[in-house]
Amino acid sequence: MTVLVTGGAGYIGSHMVLALTEAGENVVVIDNLSTGFSSSLPEGVPLFIGDVGDESLVENVIVQHGVESIVHFAGSVVVPESMRDPLAYYRNNTMTTRSLLNTAVKCGVNRFIFSSTAAVYGNPDRTPVSEDAPTRPLSPYGSSKLMTEIMLHDVATAHGMNYVVLRYFNVAGADPQARIGLSTAGATHLLKIAVEAATGQRAKIDVLGTDYPTPDGSCIRDFIHVSDLAQAHRAALAYLRNGGHSTTLNCGYGRGYSVLETIEAVRRVSGRNFAVQYSDRRPGDIMTMIADTRRLRATLDWTPQYEDLSTIATHALAWEEKLARRHAAGALAASA
Secondary structure (H helix, E strand, O other), X not given: OEEEEEOOOOHHHHHHHHHHHHOOOEEEEEEOOOOOOHHHOOOOOOEEEOOOOOHHHHHHHHHXXXXXXXXXXXXOOOHHHHHHOHHHHHHHHHHHHHHHHHHHHHHOOOEEEEEEEHHHHOOOOOOOEOOOOOOOOOOHHHHHHHHHHHHHHHHHHHHOOEEEEEEEOEXXXXXXXXXXXXXXXXXXXXXXXXXXXXXXXXXXXXXXXXXXXXXOOOOEEOXXXXXXXXXXXXXXXXXXXXXXXXXXXXXXXXXXEEHHHHHHHHHHHHOOOOEEEEEOOOOOOOOEEOEOOHHHHHHOOOOOOOOOHHHHHHHHHHHHHHHHHHHHHHHHHHHO
16 A cells, blocks of 8 residues: 655655655655755655646556555645735645546545645634634635635545545644754744744844734744654544544644744754844734644544644754755855
8 A cells, every 4th residue: 555645845745754654654755846855755755746736647656656545735835925826826725636636536546634724714713723613714825725625525525535634733843853854945934934043044033913912912823843743644544544534633732832932942942042023914824823632632543742842943943953054065065
């Protein structure tokens, strides 16, 4: 049995591929490498460079490798970018997944795990937010993911497919052994920006909005370590293989940290100070987002290992320092 991981060379996808291969699974990856890196994949994992909306490519991969399950990460994930270019998000996230599902149905693949987002909730009426909360996305990014969830539900009902939708809260950190992490240039993840500032790669970090009705005026987020998230995907796959019914699950820890608390955590673990600049709110941002994780913990055989902001920040920092050394070595070689 083989698992197809779309977007498997990206940040979260590569951690999933690593977790699967370490568990002895057969894995194949499709990634267009627009934000991913082939170097993030374990040795020997087949990589097909292309678009998961290319039905001919996907069908050939499924048939050639005996794919029995799909874990779908490929897509666009930057909220501000989606506000500027919504059609790109409806193409990359919704239309591409439509093509992927069409191929899965054609080839008889009946297990599907989908990478969704807490952005589907918009500003929730109460927190922690449960999976049954109203879905009112504030950005095309959130809307494109919600449209895909609806489409997946309808396809599964019509064709006997079973799925797990995992709604991520704020994914952060890196592999604890610093083998892989978030490498994308210009990434907008808060912890990524903070560790770039701590390693001198950024002159400052911008805090976008300090007038929210929260304890310190900044937004509050529920961070989940990327390796714990990968293990949640593995648990979701086991759940489906054991006959589990289709379900939607929040992926977080159920604990919120403000933007300012997160910056202080990076300062603390790095032992370095860096400049902070305060700016206006950003369109599409959500004030407070904390997961109700009771359904996740009750449904999946999953126990998080890195449920602590300092640990997440430490791993993110170690990866960023490794990247900085790599970049410095490359610059030195280029100038020689």
